[in-house]
Amino acid sequence: MKSGFAIGAAVLAIGGAAVPVPVVAQQPARTVQQDFEAATALSEKPESRAAALAAWQALETRTKAGTRSHAIVQVRKGSILFRLHRYDEAIAALRAGLAGLPARDASLAEDRVMAQLELGAIAVETLDYAGAASTYAAAEAAATAPGEKLGAQLSLVHVQTFVDPAAARATMGRIDALAARTKLASDARGLIEQRRAELQMNTNDLPAAKASAIRAVSAMGGLTERTSIGDVGARSDAAIALLLTGNREEARRYMAMTGAGRLPKGRFNIAQQLAAPDCGGEAGLKPDDMAVVQFSIAEDGSTQSVTPIYSSGGGKVALAFAQAVRDWSWPVEDVAALPTFFRYNARVEMRCSTAFPRPAISDSFDQALAAWLTEKGAPVTLVADGSDALALPAQRAALATAEARDPKSLAVLAALITLANNRVVPREERSSLYERGLAIAEANAVPPLPRLALELPAAAYRSADDRKDQFQRAVTPLLNKPFYADDPQARAALRLALVDHVDSKRASANRDREIILRQVVDDAALAKDDPLKVGALVRLASLQIEAGKPDAARSAFAMTGLNAQQCAVLDARPRMVSTPGAEAFPQEAQAWGFEGWTQVQYDIGADGRTSEPRTLLSYPPFIFSQAASDFMGRARFAKTYRPDGGLGCGGNVQRISFQIPGK
Known part of the structure; x- marks a missing residue:
């Protein structure tokens, strides 16, 4: 019996021929330690993060909840989720892992510090600087190695600069004490001086800030042709400090050596979705407040790593300006044309807007269509909250879902309108969206005034x-x-x-x-x-x-x-009838090879003359601010009637690009 079974399992008779069946040897089970080492190796490679996450998730099921091993796996999983920008999941995993790490196990100090630093970085990304200060302080307390402790301290002093300057000064003291007894690379010492300069600038200790900023540049190698991300930040800080202390020409020299506004090819175009924050608000922004905010542009056109660098009005004001930048968006095609280096740590000069809402005639069509669709059970979002670039994937998915159910439904029309109002959607696609929406509107008997919200944009895009x-x-x-x-x-x-x-x-x-x-x-x-x-x-x-x-x-x-x-x-808005010519381009900017963009606010008198021009946004900082204000100050518009002969049109906003011909 035993022998006959073995033979039957080894061969099968098919058409009289014996066909061998492959016998696969059973692989020995991998140990948890082996899988842990494999997941760790995957985590070290940026291209393997998805696989690393799957490996840590598998390990999470193989380790017992409440154990040391389980807590370590949760921390490592949270770290990968952090790098994948899945922040809510990362927070949950990191906090759960931290809670499970044995408090007295010194061998886990590195995991504990890493988890706190990443929780702090997530808080910074959302501009929760008070929360970031708490977690960075915990990371500093947990760190035992000098490098880890210094990293936590440098992160801590940055956020404290904007929420608790006195605590930031105390942290700088601990940094100096650690630096005095530790051998550090020159770049690390440069970063220490850069953080010191930013603290001094934001507490109005400007002469000291200038000295610290110049020391930072010197420690990083000086004003050489070599330009790293670290060099850009240090040189830009020096430019700000020099400008604030009245050294305008020297400030431009340092700014020129950041590379900002001087791309080797192409242009850093102004964002499609871009606005300065309104004056007032919870932060009490004032027209005289000014800030410099740093940000990076992600591949999808959204901003990331937004952080304040300097504000004349204090930390609360600085964070309010930074919050506005989080909602900016660039078209994907503009991002693809921008050299990668210039997408990171760009800086912009900012002021708040005193403009009041000026509804256009087209707003009445849009609102009529939105009201009609809502009444029919298909609500539409005319203007999404936050970043258009970040909202785009969900909006496309909503359209696809609605189309799958009924391609001619009002739900599809609502999704089309929502997507068409996204400012980073390319012109050709937006034109197609309006045409498709118009066909659905006709099929569903949308009334005349609401239908103009589709008819007129479609006509404009056909032009x-x-x-x-x-x-x-x-x-x-x-x-x-x-x-x-x-x-x-x-x-x-x-x-x-x-x-x-x-x-x-x-x-x-x-x-x-x-x-x-x-x-x-x-x-x-x-x-x-x-x-x-x-x-x-x-x-x-x-x-x-x-x-x-x-x-x-x-x-x-x-x-x-x-x-x-x-x-x-x-x-x-009155028609613009004349503007300055090429003389509006500042000579020093042209001499240094700067290009850039601005957004200017101004009023128009009934006589067509402009008044109160204010540059709200300027890239690179300080280069074109005055030139842009002067440009709009000399522009002229058609006359308008006002019974008191006064203001013809207040709170206008104009974007101006400064480009060198032939570049």
Whole structure:
């Protein structure tokens, strides 16, 4: 029996032929220690992090909860999750592991310090500097090796600079004591001086900050052509300290040696989603407050590693500015064209905005569509909170899910609109989204005014390079379609859109605008206080004052029922009629080979002259700030009507790029 079974297992008779069956030897079971060593080896290779995570997760099931081994595995798993940017999971694993590590086991000091440092780094990434200070202090206390202790102290002093400067000074004292008895590399000593300089700058000890910053640059090798990430930070700190102490030319020399604004090829384009924080708020930001914030750009176009470097208003102000940068986004194609080195640790000069909301005519279409979709059970997000780049994957997934259920549903339309409003979506894709959305809107009988939220952007994207004549040719026929022409608000909205796209270079431009505006004003089907009619009257009053007809302007404005403060909210921004030329490019920046970008806020008087120009954002810091303000100070706009002759248009924001021709 035994022998017959063995033979039967060894061969099978198929068609009279005996076919051998392979016999696989049983592999000896791997020990937990062997798997631990394999997971450790995978963890050391950035390209193997996913495999390392799987290895640690497998080990977690093989070790008994509550044991030393289980706690070590949780810490190591948390470390990999941290490197994969899965921060919530990392926090849970690291904290669980720390809680399970035997407190008196000195051999686990390295794991304990690593876990605390990574928890601190996660807190820093979310700008929770108070939480980071607590975990970095725990890491310093747990560290036994001088290198580990110094690393914890340098991380600690940075966050304390912005939440507890007095504690930061005490930490600097411990750093100096450790450095005095330890042999350190020159780069490490340079980093110590850099942290000292940042603390001194942020506590207004500017002469000392300048000396410390210059020592940091010197320790890292001086102003040589060699430029590492560490060199960039130290030289930039020196530039800030020199500028704050009145050494402008020397500051530019140090800034030039950071490489910022001097790419070997291509350009560091301004972000697609970018805004300065509003003045006021919980941090009490003031118009005179200024900050320098450092950030890196991830491959998906979002910002990461955002951290304040300097603020004239203290740590709370610095963190508020940094929080605004966390929501910036670049298109993926811009990031791909940017040399990798320049994506890391870029710095920008920042001020807060005093602008007030200025809803555009198109906002009424968007809101009408959002309200209609919500009523139909398909809510839409017109503006997502936070970073558009980070929101993009989830928005694409939501669209795919909705399409899988019903490709012509209102849920798909809502997902299309949400995605189309994402500012990092490429132009071609956005054009396709609006066209697809328009087809779904037609199939689902979306009413005229809400449908314009799709119709007008689709027409604009069909117009090559946003040419105004092409936009007019695309939109004018819509007024002849009964669907829009029979709806008072829709036809008024279309006419205002046409007014705002009249080519100013045409001799008959203002006459054409007046004809269209009067069609809106004289439309008896529109209520006197309809926002579209009011918007037409405000525009008409400005045209009349530009034509030298003050009485007609006064009459048109009186029909709006608005006061001087309200009118700017409903008016279109005045047309820019002249700007400075190439002389606006600062000579010293051109001499050093700097390029960059800015965002400027300014007011426009009723006479078309600008006032109160303020540079809100400037890259690289301090290079183009004054030039950008001067540029907008000399720009001129078309005249607008205001009953008191005062402010024509307040709180405008303009982006300006400074580029060297032929580069």
